[in-house]
């Protein structure tokens with residue numbers, strides 16, 4: 001996970017045909033993450049996992065619903081929304097899930113993500129009642145809390161559905177000393193992928209898969225170009 005530069009996020013609540021799924025899984029992306037804010041069920045998650053498992057790409061579940069925790073993923077990513085207005089999305093659902101699953105959890109498969117949600121119009125912001133009116137200093141402070149207070153391995157800056165402020169992302173990444181900065185939101189092609197990859201450690205491409213697959217696939221090569229430029 002610490003070496004991932006590019007991840008595709010597939011939503012179990014959205015349709016993807018076999019050909020498109022094959023192109024995603026064979027694209028050269030570092031991993032496929034399964035997740036979404038609404039409409040994620042046990043059944044649609046099992047279905048997507050079994051289709052992805054025809055390929056060798058690492059496959060992780062980002063849990064957003066306790067009813068849709070499916071065995072068989074390589075890793076489980078657990079969002080903790082640091083700027084949630086409703087504490088259930090910081091510790092509440094997690095507490096109930098650990099109460100149910102605690103005895104059978106393989107903790108080495110668990111990756112906790114400190115989320116900061118910055119697009120107030122996104123489903124994730126609405127569900128968690130996120131306080132999105134934040135400036136760079138606020139987000140840097142959340143980053144320091146994530147890695148220093150809570151020892152989280154990942155800070156996820158989430159602009160889901162819109163392309164964010166890369167200056168803010170870059171300054172936050174620079175302030176982290178060990179945690180990885182994941183950036184997701186509005187990466188719809190190579191140009192935005194390059195900008196995001198210059199600011200963050202790992203970029204996540206979601207909606208573009210469903211909106212323009214060819215352009216979404218170009219983001220993988222764009223990351224490789226940024227990497228070569230850094231050598």
Ligand SMILES: CC(C)=CCC/C(C)=C/CC/C(C)=C/CC/C(C)=C/CC/C(C)=C/CC/C(C)=C/CC/C(C)=C/COP(=O)(O)OP(=O)(O)O
Nearest residue numbers: 036037064065066071076079089093094097101122123124
């Ligand atoms: C045997 C077995 C199965 C063992 C498994 C054990 C295991 C892994 C247990 C897990 C225990 C645990 C701590 C679970 C957490 C439970 C939980 C529900 C936590 C809350 C997560 C959370 C804060 C969700 C809020 C929403 C959110 C941040 C979702 C993340 C994904 C996201 C933002 C997607 C974007 O959504 P999208 O649908 O694309 O949005 P748009 O419509 O805007 O595009």
Ligand SMILES: O=P(O)(O)OC[C@@H](O)CO
Nearest residue numbers: 160161184185186206207
């Ligand atoms: O869907 P987009 O806007 O690409 O965002 C990706 C991801 O961060 C969503 O959780």
Ligand SMILES: [Mg+2]
Nearest residue numbers: 011036206207
């Ligand atoms: Mg989405």
